[in-house]
Structures are given as structure tokens and as C-alpha cells.
Amino acid sequence: MFTRETLVVDGPLAFRSQRTAAARECRLGRDILTLPLLAARLAGGFITPAGTDVLYPAIQAALAAGGFHDIGRVASLPGMPRALLQSLDAAWRADIDLSSLPQEVGRFADLHLVEKRIRDHLPPSRLLHGDLRNEALARVSLANVLLGPVTLAGIVDVDPIWRPLLNAIARFTEVAWDMPGKVECGWFDGNARSRAPSSPSRLTAEVSADPKSEVVEALRWVRELLASGEVKAEQIAIAATATPDWDEHFLAYARDAALPLHFSHGVPALSTPDGQACAALADILISGLSQERVWRLFRRLPARPFVSSLPEDWFTAIPRRAGLKTLDQWRQALAAARPQRQTNDLAERILLPLLELLARGPNAGREAGSLLLSGASLAMWNEALRSTPPHAVALSLQALRVSDGREPANSVVWCPASHLAACPRPFTRLLGLTSRSWPRFENDDPLMPDHLLDRRRLHPVTTAERDRQHFEVIRAGTRDALVLSRPERSAKGSLLSPSSLWPADEILHKRDRIPRHAFSEADRLLARPRDAAQLEHVRQSQLCWRNWQWNSALTPHDGLVAPDHPAIVTALSRTQSTTSLQRLLRDPLGFVWRYALDWRSIRLEPEPLQLDPIAFGELVHELISGAISSLEPKPGFARASPEEIEAAIAAASATILNSWPLQRSVPPPVLWRHTVKEAARRTSKGLASDDPTRADTRSWSEIPFGQEQPVAAQLPWDATAKIPIAEAGLVYGGRMDRLDIRASGDGAQITDYKSSKPPPKNQRITLGQGRELQRVLYAMAVRTLLPEVRTIVARLIYLADDPAKFELRGDELDSAITEATSYLVAAVGIVRSGRIAPRWEQDVHYDDMRLALPADRESYLRRKSSEFRAANQKLGKLWNSNT
Template identity: 45%
Template sequence: MERHTVVVEGTLAFRMQRVAAAQAGDHGLDVTTFPLLAARLAGGFSRPADHATLVPIVAQALAETTFEELEMVKARPGMARAVLASLDRVWTADIRLGGPLNPSARLRDLGHIESFLRQHLPIGALLPGDLRDRALARIVHARAVVGPLHLHRLVSVDPLWRPLIEALSSVVEVTWDAPATRDRTWFPGKILATPLQSPEHLICEVCADPRAEVVEALRWARALLSDGVTQASDIAIASADLSVWDDHMLVLAADADLPIHFAGGVSALSTRAGQTCAALADVMINGLSQDRIRRLSLLSPYLSEALPADWMKGIPTEAGLFEPEHWARSLETLSHYEGTPIATIVMPVLYDLVGGAKAAVKLGKSLLRGSSLGLWQEALRLAPAAAMEMTLTSLRIADESDPANNVVWGRAADLVGAPRKYMRLLGLSSRSWPRGDNADPLLPEHVLNERELVDLPRLEHDRLTFEILTGHPNSKVTLSRSRRSAEGAFLAKSGLLQHRVAERLLSRTRTPEHAFSEGDRLLARTDDALALPRIQSVISCWADWTRRLETTPHDGGFREHHPAILRALSLPQSATSLRRLLRDPLGYVWLRVLGMTAPELAVQPLQLDAMTFGELVHELLRLAVDRMPSVVSATPEEIDSALEAAVKSIAEDWPLTRAVPPRLLWLDTIDEARRRARRGLTVDDRFGPGTQSFSEVPFGTPESQAKNSVPWHENQQVLIGRFGIPLKGRIDRVDVKPDRRGVRMSDYKTGKTPRDLRGVVLAGGAEVQRVLYAVAIKQLIPEVSAIISRLVYLDTMEPPARLEGDVLEQAEEKLLRFIDIAVEGLRAGIAHPGPDAFADYNQLRIALPAALDRYQGRKDEGFNAGQHKLAPFWREL
């Protein structure tokens, strides 16, 4: 067995050469790269210092060294990577930083960092120049260690490695399979020129945008594989730069179920290990919250092993839990796990997380394992912990699939060393291919001439790559470009596309000959798609929404006496649900019958929304009243004392059950709620001598128990209307005269006082609460003869809006009649959108057609006709 060596460039060429050697049974072949070749020659466990080793040492050098020019910027984020990138260019160009020909202060600063690296590198790790020099010192062993050397399809050789090649050529045979036409007069070995064919009949397919390019590329690959002869190993898709297309390829390739190898690796965040790091970074940088801790506990190896799967079962999902103290109080009620209190396991982790980026190293070691810990440590080496979220997006993980039996997706430069029979090149636009040269930020032209620093500029390299791939004699190449970028900007074609390249315009909505996925197939074969019940339903719904003026089942309709409707109507109804029934029957069905509710995300708000603020005021009123012996006879001092105790209780308890603003804003919110609650408790005088007053009085809710006395039995059922609809609720305040013949009901409102409040009775169903409560009081207190029902707006000192006497009687009669009409329509299978369906505040708007104004105008007449008995109520005051 004769040893011989092949030098390649890039991971793809490395792996494909190993496959070729295995297939040929070439047991003496050593596939390597220039740094690995030099390390083999150097011997003594020498190895090239990798990026992960160099970055932290560069960061240490920046922190401990005083510089001439870099002193002012050495602490900037990303400085370590920028310095290492500049040093790598200097090393590749074989420029000696300590030489007398480099008197620049900038180069002297870089020379100090280089010296620091040599002193602090681990044993065996060497800088590229030092590794090359050590290999040159042992060149006499090349015949035994290296054998005949072949440079496989290298476009160029960096100046750093040329002395090594020249020295090797004096000991062993050196050949170079050179695919490009560059000056190689320096090369002493034998050049095996690869003739390039002049490409003929090149076609560039013009697509709509980068995503469309990926779609067409996958269709192209599917078409090749469908002939039964072409293998996946014959196909490659590439571009000069992967960033624009990579995410689309990752998602669409999974949908296509095609065997695709990502030569440049896959995004770390597309893996479970990457998502685990992202979950930890989210909590570490953005702070505690229940959602973040839930996600972390599911992904973290430590927490998933140390805690049961349902360890947060006793914590309300609405709780924000943004502070460690909130977690400590919530965890007190949780049970033990294997004899250890859950709080003992969780709280130390939470206190570490509160430490933020400063505790990044400790958090990674304690909460992560295996590949996730490796990713975390790599991200910390690349950038400060505070930039973890951004750093994780740039990390990539090697694809575990074998490129030898997969379609390859990678950089065009990788294909130069491993061309394939069928290649598709993406991104032939002026912005993407060829790419412009980027000046080194630390070594501008006035410090070091660009020609000395870069042997082969990126623009020329991209041009040579294109020529090599399109001129490969055994390959068929297809080109593509986008008309517009992902942001919608117009893209001109690349200067590499000469007049001999024909263009073919591909519409985004075209019917392909070969679909790349099931969804793409259904788009291409409309007959197959139309045969699917779900597609038929969608098309029928869209046609009913957009083409028909009359109402259809898709506008709200179902069979009569539907069991789900009857079941929903048999449950106790609140004033809010009855208002929706009157003003938006379809929304009532979606919410009460189908349970279409959106999940509440515990995101820390800066202020409470109107509904939650109203709950806060009402909760303050309830707690204050519970602490007073009598609301009627309470003095101002007693009211203030009760409110103060209620405020203290809510300030501590609410963060454990729902999301509240940050502390200062939360305290300010409570102060405003206290002011309005005091207005509710002191709004007027007694309702006659001996009056009893009750606050937050429930009715129709037998499952709950009132903590304070109420003027009726709480579990007493209230039935309204002809169909006996159960009614439930909680009245903010009830004043009852001693003989129980006179009752005054007050409904507190925390919103802004309407201008025309005095003229409003039912407001077309928008204001039904005080009338419904008056109906309920008549059943709960049968002996009552006079009822005053009031709306009390707490943001003003104006007197309450009252309903009483004949006006109240007429409002009750009218409201019950229209409730009967709404229930009758629902039982008959009629539930069309009402006025509230088209209001801006309606959360169910997303389930209605997108062009909501046009839909309303088109269907308005049909809706009014279908609900002709209910529609007149919407115009009532």
C-alpha cells in the first residue's frame, strides 16, 4: 500500500473525496486540507489553532494589553471577532507583523495580539504561520508522511502555503488539477489543466423572489429524480451566498420530503439544542415570566429531569410572575417531588436567571447538557452574553446526512471541488453574484494595500467559480435569478449573464410539470385539489362570501334545534353574553357554543387594559366592603382604612394570578383604582332611613359562596324570557329599604363617561346590564315595588344615570322581548353577524372575511332580512 495525499478545500469536497476513495478501495489515500497537511508534517501532536480556541484568547489580549491605535475601540462589541478576521487575512497573505517593513501603529497593535496568542495558546495548538514553518523544518519526512501530493480542483493557493508546496515538490511528486485560468508561475509541480467547455444553451429562469427560486429549484430536483435514472448524488443546488435562500430551503425541503444535504450546515435554531439555548437566552436577557419559564423547563435537560412534567399545574396560567418573589409565593402551594419541595429546586435557578448576562456561564453549565451546552459555550466565545439572542441566529450545525446519497445545497465555491452532473445556480442578480469586495475594517487601504492583503478578491473568486461550474465538461447547469428581493426591491440581472444566456420567465402561479410537495401538487392539479372535501368547503365558503348577496350557511347558519345551541342556552348567561347574543349572534355561537377563544399570553403590560382595570376596581370595592362592618354607616376614615387594606392585599396577590405592569406603574395603577373605588363607596347618601347596603352581590351562581351577607339566597335561580334563560351576575351595589319594597341598584363603570348618557336606555342592546339586573331583582326580592337602576361612572363627579318607574318598566319589557327573538332565531338556526361583529374592538374580526367593509356592504341587506325581527332593536336608544 503506497501512501498518497489529496488536498481539498471545503467540507463537501473533503467528504466526497473520502467516499470516492472508499468506493475505489484506495486504502493509502489521505484526504486533507493545507492546515491539516502542515500539522501532519509538523508532528508532535501539533494542530492548527481553531476559531473556538483563538476568540477567547484574542478577547483576553484586548482586555489586558494597552494599544497605540486600538485602545479606544478595544472594548466595542464584536471586537474580538473583527481582530481575528483581520489577523486571519494577514496570516493567509503571509505578512509578518513584526517585520521592519511594517512600521504602522495599527500593524504593531496586531503584532502585540499575535505575540499574546503565541504565549497563551494551548500546548500543541499553533498559529498558521508557525505551523507552516514547523512543517518546513520536517520536510525531509514528506516522502513517508505525505507521499505523492495532489491538489484537487483548488482555484488558488494562499501565499501562506506556497513555500510549503515549493518545498514538498523537491521531495515528492506534486500535481494540481487546476480548474481555473490564473497565473501559476510560482507552482513548481505538474499542472493537470482541466479544460473548460464554452457553455451553450444556458437558460436563466427568472422567478418572482428568493422563495420562488427555491420552489423552482425543488421542482427541478423532483423532475430529475422522477426519471428513474438520475440519483440524488447527481444533483446540486448552490448560490454564491446562502443567507437569502437558506431559511426557505430549510422549510420547503422538509415539506418536499426530498433527500437534501445542507453542505454549509443547518441553522442552530432549527434544532432542539438551539431552541433550548434560545429559551435560556430569552429568560436571561428579557427577564422572568411564566411563559418563558414554562418553555425553559420543557427544553432544559436539568429542569426536565429534576421536575415532574406537570410541576406548574397549581399555578394559574394567567399569572405573569415577573419577579422572584412572585414565584416564591406561588411555589409555596405546590407539592413535593420525590421528597424535595419544588421550590427548593426551582428558586435557585430563578435567582441565577435574575442575574442576567453576568451569570451566563453558570447558567449554561447548570441548565444545559451535551450539544446545547456546546452551542451555548460557542455563542459565548463569539460575542458577549448580552448579544446571545443575535449570536444564536448565526450559529450553524453540521448536517448529519451523507452528501454521497443526497441532493446537495451549499455554496457555489463548495461545488468547485465536488461538481455534480446536474447543478442549479441560484441568485444570478447584480446584488448576489458576483459579490463586491469588502474592505477590512481594521486594515483599510492607507494601512495595508488591499492587493497585498487579499490574493484572490471575492469578486474575482465569484466570477471564476461561475466560469468553472458552467464550463464543467460533464455537467448540465441551470441558472435562476429573482426579479425582486424579499423586501420587494427590483433586482437587475448579474453581469455574468452574457447575451448568450437566454431567460425564461416563470410566474409564481404557473402550473409546474413536476410538483415538489403535496401542497404544490394540489396547486398544479386543480382537479385533484377540488376533489378534497376541505378544498371544496373553502371554495364554497369563499364563493358564498364574495359572490352571493343573499345570506348563506357560511354567513351563519345551521340546522334547527342544534344540540350544541340548546346546551349553550341552558347554561347561566351573563349580561355580557346576552349583549353579544343580541348584537352579534354569530359571535355568540363562536364564543359560547364553539369555544373560540384566543390564548392569553402573559406578556408584561405597561398598563392594564380597560377590562382588567375594571376588574381591579371592582375587586377593590369587594375587598373594602368585606372589611367594613357596614357600608352605609362607615365613616370616611373607615372607608380609607378598608381601601388601604384592600390595596395592600391586591398589590401582593394579583401578580400571582395575572400579568401586571412593572412595579412603579403597577403602584400608580392601584392608586388610580383606589381613587375610583372611593368614589363608588361615597357617591351618595343613604337610600332612606334603615337602609341596608350590599356590595359585589352575586346571584344565579350556586357553585360559589358569598363571603358577605346578601339580600337574597345566592343560589336562587333567575330565569328570564319565554324560554326561561338562566341569568347570573354580580351587582356592584344594592341598597335595600327595611321593608324590602324599595331597592336601588348601582352598576359601577370605570370607562369614560359618554356624552349622551342621559338619553340612553338600551342603546340598541349595547347597554343591557342595569335593565337585566332590575329584572333579576324582581325575582330575587318578590316584595319589591320600586326599583332604581343606576349607572355610576367613577371617572367623574357627575350624578349617576338613573332608570326607574315607567321608563324602566318599558325597557324591561322591550329587552325581554328581543331576547326571546334572539333566542328563537338561534334555535331556528339563524346566527348572522350583527353590528358588534364589525366594530374595531371585536376580537373575532379575524374569523370574518379580510375585506370586512366590502363584506358588510355586500351582505348587509341579507343580514337585516335574515334577522328582520331583531334588526329594529339595534336602532333603539
């Protein structure tokens, strides 16, 4: 038999739980409604309460219209729509007629004006709370037919706006209120039914280290209940007065534990793939174009509608290190890569209109979202744009929450205490019972503070009273087990005092305790070291730790390998570069990591405010190369006037200014121009610091040797010829910064430029502890490739400050070559012997292999210093040398 009845609930948890219960009981005539939906049912037609989907656009339109007395100065701030809705909603719930407030107060006049504009902007079917209540009152005589008997289930408090409506309905049909506890109901004319007071069968209080530990203990408790086989997931709840301190931990740990945890208040939108797509779009609109942002956006976009039309080879031949921060740079990069793409200019025809749209910035947000997003991501994007101006959409996305897709009817619930008070569960755990959270402090309304409008008129119940009431309701509704939990310290480490609701007896859970039930596999292995020790990777990590911490001998985890290991022999047999030989000489273990094991540090390419020293050095070298190349062979660098040299440097600077952003990340435009200007200044001073050069001298820059492929440029030698170091069994190749050869062919000058500051002029630099090996290697290459040259000068020129020059020639150069060869022989002997050890490079500014060493690197190297010194003994003299 069909019998109409209406159940009024409060909050999303009670709403969905009661609908599931009605379905299970086959109650076809039962309507599950909230108080606003109850009013909408009585109002009839297609009338519904005005939600944020229409309120936020109406508020933004009202603010844009201007004409305010008091709030005009802050009307355009990003958080204003949210703050305004919060204040208006509080006034509407409290049944405050804004027109009745003193209109001579500018704030009240402004709020009343905004309310009128909102009402005018809303569609006819969407009504504000007060208008909806009045429409319902006009048709309240139909309550018996439309609603049947009405029951308020689990509602802790009724806002003043709905009280007249409930009393009016009680005159035409039965209205009962199943009150969950001591609730103020003197205004209620219906049947108030109080529940018999009760208390949970078990009440415990547990103390954890911090909020993260609270989450771990809560999930262990959930696992224990589910493992018993007597408790179902839908009987378990975890709650706190406010959830943000625990949300991220629950998201991560529950996913790892595969526990059915439902967030009744929704998960952060940015924790979902669709939310990440919105975040990537917001980032590129607000921060501007860059290759990294475009890649991030395309990787996160839904498959349709845009990504499916983009050719797969759109990124072919575009340097991944290129910044590409302007539309013109994208045009140039795509055009340059066109011959390498099979789809010809299709990528340009699709990408460039999109990039033009994105380059317009936040104002193109709605159009860009419609083009790139779809489904849930588009819905999130539109919702974020409703509540904030376009340039602050990132803030709105951070606050946005979405459904996690789970049903409370078959899940453990994690929710605010206000949700749980309306729908208690038999097994409950309350988190964060500190003096800060249970109860919470009360804050003033952002737009109607207490000095303008009495706080109790706007919020009849204080926040502290409401929290205490929710606590009592939850305790009374928890039949079986109630666990109270609090952290000793906050996430930032500050000490927290217990709540006034905290019982005297408590259980302290240490962070490293062994639980009776682990919540995940990782938690189980942490609690059972014997089980963890059965895993190969755990055994290896423990052995590595012992070898690093307790074994003073050289071990495989330090660098000990088999003699003449095939990987090392293969690495040594390749054609070496001057950089690899420098690493071999200064760090044999680093050479093995890089060239035998092919370990590569991740290159982070953020948007730099300045170039790092290595990149700046490359910039200076490219300027020098460009200037010298443009002057050779006519008029010739040696014959060029100072004005011609300056013009060549300026031309090279202009080329680099435009070409480098297409190849790598560079600073913002103003700083980038300053950087190139500074590099050009150092280049000019460095080239001008040369001694007078004979006019018949020919100069080359970035001159290659030992290359795999022939070079078309006119060179003084065969660029494919490799240079042997017979004693060490090595061959190498590379590029010289600069080479000057006399027309007679009997003299050559090698120059290695350094963009850094020079050492003291009274210091003699030969190999520089291996750092300055390159110029010696270049001299060896010139001797091999140009045997007719009798006089060779190898120079180091430091360009920072006043250029400083250090030369090797004659017997000093011969000695340096002999010394470098002997040390390379020693380095090869070390790596082939298999007794390879780290070295303590106190003079290095940045070690890209630092992550491969223990975190406490200094104490590790001290602990094994004697073994490491013995392994590296043959190179110790070089590393300790002052020359």
C-alpha cells in the same frame, strides 16, 4: 498494496466528498487533507490548527486585559471578538507579519498586542497559521515519508501563507496541482496540470419572481431530475455566492418535499430543536424571569439531566396567566400551590435553586447551560458563548450553524459557490444571478480598512474577481446541465437587474405556472385543481369561498343552521351569565360560536406595557370590591368617613399590587404601580361621587346570585337561586358590582361601574344598544330575590375623567326591563330559527371572533347586507337605537 498519497482539498463539501470517494475505491493509503491539516501532519506530534474553540476564548481574554491605544473604546462590544478574528484571519492568510507593520499606528500596535496575547493563551498543541507553517517547514524533509505524492484537487486559489510550504514540499516529493480553470500559479514550483476547457451540454437561464420562487423552481428541477431515474442525488448541486436569502425557504420546502437536500455550510442552529432550547435559555437569561419564558424553556429542554428530575405536577394550581417575573413571585406562587401537588414541596426544592440561578442573568449563562443542557444543545451553547460576551449570546446563536446530519455522497447539495467550485457536480443550478450577487461588491475590512492597509495586500484577489472565477470554474466543471436563475425582485419588492454574467436568452417563469414536475404534494395539488378538488377539505373551502364571495343569499357558511339545532338548544338551556346574555343580544352568531360551538379565541399574554381596557376595568372593580368589603359590616360603607374610605382603597391597592402578578401578566413594576395608582384614583372619585347615603344602609360588592355552589359569605339572599326570564325560556346568574339595601328592606340601589370615559351627559342611556344590559338584568334579579323591595335604582357610574352617573328608576326602569325581555325573546327566536347572520358592529373596539369572518369583512357584509338585515330584523331597532 499499501501506497501512501495525499489529496489536498478546500472546503467541507470537497473534503467529505473525496473521503467518500476514497472509501468507495478502497484507497487505504490516501489521506484527504486541507492545507492547514497538511501543515499539521508535517509538524508532527499532536499539533493541530487553532480553531474557533480556542481562538474565541483567547481573543476574549486578550480584549479583557485592556491596555489598547485605538480599539479600547470598542473592545467590549458584542461583535468585537468576531470582527477581530475576521481581521486577524485575513492577515494570517495573507502572510502579513503584524509586527512588521508601523507600530506608531495605534490600530496596528493593538492588533499585534492581541496576536501576542492569543499566542500566549493557546495550548501548546494548537498553533496559529504562521506558527503551524513554520513548524511544518522545519520538518519538510520528511514530506516523502509522511505524505507521499501530494495532489491539490480542485483548489481554486492558495493563500499566501501556505505557498512557501507547498514549494518546500515540492523539493522532497511530487506535488501536482489539478487546476480547475485559469488559476494564477506563477509562484508554484510543482507540476501544474490544467484541465481541458469544457462547457455544459445544456445551459439555460430562468427568471423567477423572487428568491422564494427561485427555491420553488430549483426544487421542481431537482424532482424532475430524480424522477427521470437517470440522475442520482449526489450528482445535483444548487449554489449561490451567499446563501442567507434562500436558506429558510430551502429548509421549509425541502422538509415538506422529503427531498434529500444537504446544506454543506450547515443549517442555522435556531432551526433545530437543540438550537431552540439554547434560544429559550438565552431569552430567559437576557430578558428575565416570566412564566411564559420558563414554560418555553422547559418544553424545549432535552430529557436529561434536569427535566427528568422535575415532578410532573410542578405546575399544578399555578395560574397560567400569571406573569411571575420575579423570584419572590415564584416563591409565593409555588408555596400557594403546594397543597394541590402530590409531591408536596419537591417542586420548590428543585425549581427555586434553578430560578435563583436564572435570575442572575447572562453572567450565569455557562453554569445554567451545564445544568440544563446536554449533548448537541450544550455544545451549541458553549460555542455561542465563546464568540461573544454572555449578554449578547442571542446574537451569537443567530449566526451559529450546525451540521444537518446528511451525507453529501447521497444528497443534493445546497452550498455557497466557493464550496461547489472545489467540487463541481454534473447537474448544477446557480441562484441569484443579479448585479448585487454575481459578482458581489467588496467591503473594507472592519479593523484594517484600505486607508490603513492596502486592500490588495490583505486580500490579493477582489471579491468580484473571486466570484467570477468561481462562476467560470463551476461552469467548466458542470458536464451535463447548468441552469442559471435570477429573481426579478428582491424579497422586499425592489426591482433587480441581471448580472453581467447573465446570457441573452432567458425563460420567464410566472408564479402561477403549471410545472412539469411538482416538488411536493402541496405543489402538485396547486398545479392540478382537479386533483385538489377530490379532497373533502378543499371542496368545502372552495364552497365556503363561493358562498362568501358570489352568493348573496344566507348560506351555512354565513350562519344558516337547522331550526332548533341540538347544540343551540343545549347552549340556551344552560345557566346564562350576564355576559353571555349581552353577547346573545348584541351578536346572536357570536353567541352560537362561543356557547354552542365552544369556540375560544387564543388569549395572548405578552408582557404588556399597559393593561387593556377590559383588564383595567377588572382592576377597578376589584379595588371597589376590596374597599367596600373591608368597610362592611363595621363601620359600614355608608357610615365610613372619607379618610376611612381612602384607607380602605389604599389597603385594597396594596393587596392587588402584590396579588395580581401571581394571577396574570401585568406591566413592568414602575408602570404597574402607576396603573394601580390610577385605578385607585378613579375608585376614590367614583366612591366619593355618591349622593349622601342613609347611615343604616348596608352595602355589598361583587355579590353573587345564580351560582352552582353555595357561598359561605353572609348575603341578603340564597346565592344558588337562579333568575328566570320565562318569556325567553332562559335562566341566568352572575355578580353585581355593588348593591346597597336600606335597613328597612324596602329600597335597593344597584351600581354598575365602568372604567371608561362617559358618553355625553345629555344622552339618555337605557340599554345602550345592548351594551348596558347588565344593570337591567341586575334589577330583574333583585326583584326576584328580594320581593319585599319596592324601590329599585339601577345606576351606571363612569369613572374616567369626572365621574358621570346615569340612573334608571321607577317607570323608566320598568320600561327598560320590558324592553330588555322582549329583545332577549327576539334573540332567542333568531338563534332557534336557524337563520343566524353576522352583524356589522361598527361601535366595537375589539372583536375576539374576527378571525372566523372573511378577511375583507367590510365588503362581505356590504355584499350580503340585505339578507343579514332580514335575519337580524327583530334586533335591528335595538342596534340602531341611541339609547
